[in-house]
Amino acid sequence: MAKDLVCDMDVDEKTAKWKTAYQGKTYYFCAPGCKKQFEVNPQKYIGDSSTGHPHGCGCGGH
Numbered sequence: 001m002a003k004d005l006v007c008d009m010d011v012d013e014k015t016a017k018w019k020t021a022y023q024g025k026t027y028y029f030c031a032p033g034c035k036k037q038f039e040v041n042p043q044k045y046i047g048d049s050s051t052g053h054p055h056g057c058g059c060g061g062h
């Protein structure tokens with residue numbers, strides 16, 4: 001099972017219709033809108049794992 005990083009839903013990679021490759025990894029989405037949002041700003045959803053605080057979280061406190 002993969003995760004749709006945009007809406008946080010679980011997506012089955014075997015049946016997923018919407019996916020995109022980014023930096024050598026494949027990401028799966030539940031809907032075309034989620035894929036589109038991801039492609040506009042992938043870093044927002046991948047975030048920075050070293051801080052555990054995703055970019056673009058909207059808290060404005062970085």
Ligand SMILES: [Zn+2]
Nearest residue numbers: 004007030034
């Ligand atoms: Zn989604």
